[in-house]
Amino acid sequence: xxxxxxxxxxxxxxxxxxxxxxxxxxxxxxxxxxxxxxxxxxxxxxxxxxxxxxxxxxxxxxxxxxxxxxxxxxxxxxxxxxxxxxxxxxxxxxxxxxxxxxxxxxxxxxxxxxxx
Amino acid sequence: xxxxxxxxxxxxxxxxxxxxxxxxxxxxxxxxxxxxxxxxxxxxxxxxxxxxxxxxxxxxxxxxxxxxxxxxxxxxxxxxxxxxxxxxxxxxxxxxxxxxxxxxxxxxxxxxxx
Numbered sequence: 001x002x003x004x005x006x007x008x009x010x011x012x013x014x015x016x017x018x019x020x021x022x023x024x025x026x027x028x029x030x031x032x033x034x035x036x037x038x039x040x041x042x043x044x045x046x047x048x049x050x051x052x053x054x055x056x057x058x059x060x061x062x063x064x065x066x067x068x069x070x071x072x073x074x075x076x077x078x079x080x081x082x083x084x085x086x087x088x089x090x091x092x093x094x095x096x097x098x099x100x101x102x103x104x105x106x107x108x109x110x111x112x113x114x115x116x
Numbered sequence: 117x118x119x120x121x122x123x124x125x126x127x128x129x130x131x132x133x134x135x136x137x138x139x140x141x142x143x144x145x146x147x148x149x150x151x152x153x154x155x156x157x158x159x160x161x162x163x164x165x166x167x168x169x170x171x172x173x174x175x176x177x178x179x180x181x182x183x184x185x186x187x188x189x190x191x192x193x194x195x196x197x198x199x200x201x202x203x204x205x206x207x208x209x210x211x212x213x214x215x216x217x218x219x220x221x222x223x224x225x226x227x228x229x230x
Contacts, residue, residue, distance in 0.1 A: 043221025106158030
């Protein structure tokens, strides 16, 4: 039973255009959502997060949108760069009294390829 | 800061054997979480250690066990290996109740069970 789903195994975009990666979740108890980026032979690297009390969080070229009623979040990368090519994981957490719990539930990942 | 390191990088075992994987935490971090990433899947939470005590466990059988040492390094032990245990094993270190951008993953140990 997958509680966090990334239904697109791969996405290909042109350099300079927008990349939109999608994620759905089923557990309404999740209250923190994260995106990680993973290069081959490296561990996942934290990219951006959003609390369930917000609907948008922005950090430079990366913006995460959260739609709680639809149990859906998305990561927008604008503009996309070839160095963004990696596997992107969506993850969810249950906060521990307002602090990070670090017991993450991950999706299967989406391989993003940004073509020059 | 030395980052999170894991050893060995790769490992091949046969069914029924036992394996120990090691993780050295980021300096100053007192929490270690272990994940299993099977091929084509996302990482799956195995368990977490906080100050040498198990602090939560995912849906993994008891033959998956762990330790955290006073220096906060950690071991993952798997007994009676099965073919489905073949995966990338990731550890992540953090300090309790800090933000997610201060949790760091190691590069993983690739375990193959034949």
